[in-house]
Amino acid sequence: MKTGFFITLEGFEGSGKTTLARKLHHLFLKNGLNAMLTKEPGGTQAGDKIRKILLERGNEGLGYKAELLLFTASRAENVRINIKPALEKGIIVICDRYFDSTTAYQGFGRGIDMGIIDYLNGLAVEGVIPDLTLFLDVDPDIGLKRATILSNNTELRFEDEFMQKKEVDGKLFLERVRDGYHQIARQNPERIKVIDANRDIPLILKDIVSIINTQLSQKFKKEITLEL
Ligand SMILES: Nc1ncnc2c1ncn2[C@@H]1O[C@H](COP(=O)(O)OP(=O)(O)O)[C@@H](O)[C@H]1O
Numbered sequence: 001m002k003t004g005f006f007i008t009l010e011g012f013e014g015s016g017k018t019t020l021a022r023k024l025h026h027l028f029l030k031n032g033l034n035a036m037l038t039k040e041p042g043g044t045q046a047g048d049k050i051r052k053i054l055l056e057r058g059n060e061g062l063g064y065k066a067e068l069l070l071f072t073a074s075r076a077e078n079v080r081i082n083i084k085p086a087l088e089k090g091i092i093v094i095c096d097r098y099f100d101s102t103t104a105y106q107g108f109g110r111g112i113d114m115g116i117i118d119y120l121n122g123l124a125v126e127g128v129i130p131d132l133t134l135f136l137d138v139d140p141d142i143g144l145k146r147a148t149i150l151s152n153n154t155e156l157r158f159e160d161e162f163m164q165k166k167e168v169d170g171k172l173f174l175e176r177v178r179d180g181y182h183q184i185a186r187q188n189p190e191r192i193k194v195i196d197a198n199r200d201i202p203l204i205l206k207d208i209v210s211i212i213n214t215q216l217s218q219k220f221k222k223e224i225t226l227e228l
């Protein structure tokens with residue numbers, strides 16, 4: 001049974017997921033709370049190899065079905081090896097992307113049947129649903145600029161596709177993913193909090209910490225105030 005607290009970060013490239021996940025992890029540790037940081041794809045031996053196939057340049061022609069199955073395989077390993085055991089020990093787990101990414105990118109973005117997406121997400125996560133999902137909502141132009149020009153990121157396969165202005169069923173891939181995320185957020189208002197990620201990092205972090213303080217206090221039935 002899950003007794004820890006599970007937080008996932010979602011959003012477009014350059015929305016600040018990795019930066020904020022690291023800051024949150026440090027903040028939990030600084031405040032004496034046991035927390036673990038992991039990411040998708042990756043986080044396990046097999047998952048880190050899968051991450052390279054999925055995100056690095058050089059696999060431009062990868063088929064959508066293979067892509068979906070590789071993300072699913074990486075997630076299944078990360079849940080089985082890291083996330084589920086940590087939550088069972090009462091640890092706070094932060095995951096940089098999780099199953100909403102598959103719904104947004106492979107489902108809404110690529111146009112793969114949602115029944116298949118939901119089935120594979122369910123297969124991978126074994127009922128481990130996030131307590132809180134922070135959807136970092138960034139203007140795609142700002143996000144792409146941050147993820148490409150402003151960072152020394154080499155994991156640019158998806159960025160390349162967005163920049164090529166690729167269309168799926170007559171609509172830009174980029175717009176399908178963005179609209180998909182908004183639809184997922186509307187369908188899960190209890191779990192998913194939408195954060196304006198166009199702002200400076202300290203302001204975003206302050207909002208996130210306030211949400212987490214409220215939710216952790218409710219979950220552990222005692223006042224929790226993280227000092228920034
Ligand atoms: N709110 C922000 N304002 C300005 N720059 C940001 C912000 N969030 C992230 N960045 C910068 O943009 C780049 C991409 O951020 P990152 O956290 O890797 O995004 P993601 O993991 O969502 O793709 C990094 O260089 C990071 O320092």
Ligand SMILES: [Mg+2]
Nearest residue numbers: 017018019096
């Ligand atoms: Mg990242």
